[in-house]
Amino acid sequence: MDEPASVTFSVVSPRWEVLRWIDTFVVSAAAACVLIAHAGPPVQSWVMFLFMVLYPGMPYARMLRLRGLLIEVTLAIALSLALDVIVAEVMVYARHFSTDLGVAALLAIALMGVGFQVWSSVAARSARGSP
Amino acid sequence: MDVEQRLIVPDYRSVPATEPAAAVPQWSSAIVRTVVLPCLLMAASVALWALSLPRIDPGRMSGLGLISVLPPTFFAALVVLAISFSRAVWQRQAVSSVLMLHVGLLVLFIHGTPAIVYKTVRYAWTYKHIGIVDYIQRHGSVDLTIPYLNVYHNWPGFFALDALFTDAAGLRSALAYAAWAPVFFDLLYVGGLALIYRALTDDRRLMWFAIWVFSLGNWVGEDYFSPQAFDYFFFLAIIGICLSGFGRAAPSNAWFRRWRATAWVTGWAGRFIPQTASPTYSELAIGRNRRIGLMTIAIVCLVVVVSVHQLTPFMVVSALTLLVVFGLVSMRDFTLLAIALVILWDVYAAQAYFLPNLHAIFANFGQLEGNFNAGLTRLSALPPSQGTVARITRLFTGIYILLPILGIIRRLRHGAWDVACILLIIAPFPAVYATRYGHEILFRIFLFSLPFTSFLLAALVYPTLASGRSRRTVVASSALSVALALGLCVANFGQETMNYFTPGEVAAVKYFYRVAPPGSLLIEGSYNDPIPFERYELYTYRTVSDLPSVGQRLAAVRSPVHTFLSWSKRFPNAYVLISNSERAEVSITGELPAAALDQIQAKLNASREFTPVFQNQDAIIFERTGTGGTG
Numbered sequence: 001m002d003e004p005a006s007v008t009f010s011v012v013s014p015r016w017e018v019l020r021w022i023d024t025f026v027v028s029a030a031a032a033c034v035l036i037a038h039a040g041p042p043v044q045s046w047v048m049f050l051f052m053v054l055y056p057g058m059p060y061a062r063m064l065r066l067r068g069l070l071i072e073v074t075l076a077i078a079l080s081l082a083l084d085v086i087v088a089e090v091m092v093y094a095r096h097f098s099t100d101l102g103v104a105a106l107l108a109i110a111l112m113g114v115g116f117q118v119w120s121s122v123a124a125r126s127a128r129g130s131p
Numbered sequence: 132m133d134v135e136q137r138l139i140v141p142d143y144r145s146v147p148a149t150e151p152a153a154a155v156p157q158w159s160s161a162i163v164r165t166v167v168l169p170c171l172l173m174a175a176s177v178a179l180w181a182l183s184l185p186r187i188d189p190g191r192m193s194g195l196g197l198i199s200v201l202p203p204t205f206f207a208a209l210v211v212l213a214i215s216f217s218r219a220v221w222q223r224q225a226v227s228s229v230l231m232l233h234v235g236l237l238v239l240f241i242h243g244t245p246a247i248v249y250k251t252v253r254y255a256w257t258y259k260h261i262g263i264v265d266y267i268q269r270h271g272s273v274d275l276t277i278p279y280l281n282v283y284h285n286w287p288g289f290f291a292l293d294a295l296f297t298d299a300a301g302l303r304s305a306l307a308y309a310a311w312a313p314v315f316f317d318l319l320y321v322g323g324l325a326l327i328y329r330a331l332t333d334d335r336r337l338m339w340f341a342i343w344v345f346s347l348g349n350w351v352g353e354d355y356f357s358p359q360a361f362d363y364f365f366f367l368a369i370i371g372i373c374l375s376g377f378g379r380a381a382p383s384n385a386w387f388r389r390w391r392a393t394a395w396v397t398g399w400a401g402r403f404i405p406q407t408a409s410p411t412y413s414e415l416a417i418g419r420n421r422r423i424g425l426m427t428i429a430i431v432c433l434v435v436v437v438s439v440h441q442l443t444p445f446m447v448v449s450a451l452t453l454l455v456v457f458g459l460v461s462m463r464d465f466t467l468l469a470i471a472l473v474i475l476w477d478v479y480a481a482q483a484y485f486l487p488n489l490h491a492i493f494a495n496f497g498q499l500e501g502n503f504n505a506g507l508t509r510l511s512a513l514p515p516s517q518g519t520v521a522r523i524t525r526l527f528t529g530i531y532i533l534l535p536i537l538g539i540i541r542r543l544r545h546g547a548w549d550v551a552c553i554l555l556i557i558a559p560f561p562a563v564y565a566t567r568y569g570h571e572i573l574f575r576i577f578l579f580s581l582p583f584t585s586f587l588l589a590a591l592v593y594p595t596l597a598s599g600r601s602r603r604t605v606v607a608s609s610a611l612s613v614a615l616a617l618g619l620c621v622a623n624f625g626q627e628t629m630n631y632f633t634p635g636e637v638a639a640v641k642y643f644y645r646v647a648p649p650g651s652l653l654i655e656g657s658y659n660d661p662i663p664f665e666r667y668e669l670y671t672y673r674t675v676s677d678l679p680s681v682g683q684r685l686a687a688v689r690s691p692v693h694t695f696l697s698w699s700k701r702f703p704n705a706y707v708l709i710s711n712s713e714r715a716e717v718s719i720t721g722e723l724p725a726a727a728l729d730q731i732q733a734k735l736n737a738s739r740e741f742t743p744v745f746q747n748q749d750a751i752i753f754e755r756t757g758t759g760g761t762g
Contacts, residue, residue, distance in 0.1 A: 060424070070325045078432055098271075
């Protein structure tokens with residue numbers, strides 16, 4: 001255990017902690033859909049904005065289980081924007097800039113984070129349930 | 132205890148924590164006080180602001196800028212919002228989301244108003260940045276040695292991200308959203324500031340009031356669609372992570388003491404650091420796994436900071452170095468990594484820009500007085516309206532220098548010694564010794580100090596958890612907020628005659644892009660045009676006000692036909708653009724005599740070599756007749 005047992009770090013109760021991957025999954029799926037369907041602005045613009053600003057980093061920020069929604073969201077945005085920049089920059093320097101490839105990479109990062117998040121939540125729950 | 136670590140502020144530890152950290156009001160009267168009443172006041176301020184918008188006509192601006200056309204209802208909206216916030220933050224059970232909403236509305240009123248009423252994108256440099264995004268969208272890469280604006284090709288992170296977003300969002304150009312960048316960035320800063328302030332204080336009133344004071348003080352206009360605005364958020368995030376996750380309970384500089392050659396520095400520095408500390412706030416309380424997680428995020432952010440902007444990495448390094456040397460954070464290796472990354476990027480990734488321009492970048496190294504004065508306009512040289520704006524802006528900036536000093540004194544009287552804050556205010560100042568940064572270094576130093584001066588200014592009102600409980604505090608903080616809001620309006624909107632481009636000026640530039648064949652030359656009176664935002668590398672640009680010496684500029688004004696013909700000899704087509712925004716800029720900056728552009732326009736009109744091909748009330752475009760060879 002990293003911290004004293006009396007300290008609650010999560011922004012939600014442990015009961016709901018395990019479900020905190022759903023929004024990432026839904027927004028990632030929506031981002032993939034609007035891109036594939038070429039939904040066009042304003043729907044495509046807003047969905048991609050929401051996804052790129054918040055979600056590549058959200059699952060990883062949540063795994064830190066910090067107290068305070070503002071702090072959690074700030075770290076999620078910082079990590080998301082940083083990952084966006086790194087993905088875009090790698091494509092630029094590789095002279096292989098592709099929107100589909102870039103968004104696919106970000107989706108992969110987000111969904112990998114969801115996997116880690118679910119795994120760590122289930123593991124934490126099991127640890128709490130065991131004697 | 133929050134996971135976010137605090138630096139040592141002994142007074143907080145000695146005051147009983149009577150408030151729950153994120154209290155939700157339990158009684159109906161408390162809900163009325165903390166939620167219903169602030170929401171009603173906010174609704175009133177939004178109504179007043181919405182009433183103002185149709186009455187703002189930017190085309191009628193005087194020399195005082197946008198403030199000259201803002202109706203009284205706009206200022207009434209700000210006053211109501213300031214009073215509402217001052218009252219809400221003072222409440223014992225203030226609700227964070229209500230306070231956040233106040234800050235969000237302030238950002239919307241100040242930075243959203245130009246985006247709504249202008250119908251064009253603000254700031255000339257925004258268009259240049261959009262031009263780089265457009266380049267990456269079309270080429271999928273950057274050209275490190277491109278002759279014009281090559282600095283951006285060597286730090287392409289922000290532009291690459293925007294190219295990816297613009298395409299992914301189904302938009303044709305970043306012009307579609309760039310006007311809203313200040314609102315977006317200023318809201319982002321709130322999160323970064325919260326991360327920093329929660330490391331510095333337990334007092335939510337102080338934290339939110341400091342965020343409010345920061346939002347009221349951010350007048351320097353570096354929050355537009357630009358890499359520096361983007362990178363500033365990462366500066367805040369990195370400093371916030373350092374203080375939150377790696378702040379030392381007992382300031383330690385043992386590693387530095389071991390370095391015998393500089394042990395005297397450590398001994399000197401150590402005298403300024405309080406040695407009393409609560410072990411509950413030590414870095415160990417956060418846990419190893421979380422520290423690894425936070426460190427990973429900080430490293431990723433650091434990589435981005437280095438690859439996005441030229442100046443910000445130096446500000447990060449300077450701040451980290453001071454915190455580490457004084458033993459306030461345990462991030463020595465991270466600081467060394469930051470230094471290594473900055474050097475690596477500058478001399479390897481950005482060598483095409485950095486090495487050839489090394490002499491120019493540091494041409495003013497060591498010229499402390501010259502670099503300092505370079506950022507200050509000579510008041511006597513300004514038009515009377517701009518002189519008024521400059522004087523009020525200096526007074527406003529002075530408030531952010533003097534009141535924090537009083538804040539330090541007030542906190543010291545309560546036993547709190549904000550070493551981290553003071554060091555972080557000092558951290559950007561070495562830059563003024565090194566460079567002028569295009570005459571902007573003073574503004575950048577103000578910006579990078581602002582989070583910490585704002586904290587100390589707010590601490591003047593809320594120095595400790597136990598103080599600031601009387602109603603006089605509400606009155607004082609309301610008066611301060613209203614004064615700062617009015618000062619911000621003058622400082623932020625005072626040069627809008629230069630920053631605002633009319634639809635007519637944008638139409639002129641679009642005309643140029645429509646008719647000018649690739650390879651053409653465009654001559655501008657000054658840099659202050661909404662250009663170049665598309666296919667920028669296909670054209671060459673020359674600017675009269677950018678000529679290196681005053682003599683050359685005056686010669687170009689005296690005989691523009693001859694000068695422009697000689698410039699355009701090797702180009703198959705040449706155009707000259709003169710606009711009202713150019714006139715506003717040369718009038719404010721004094722780069723050219725006030726009537727210089729009118730003289731140029733009159734002489735071109737009278738010549739046979741140049742013909743007007745586009746004209747409206749805001750801009751005129753001349754085309755050179757014949758071919759370059761005949762000039």
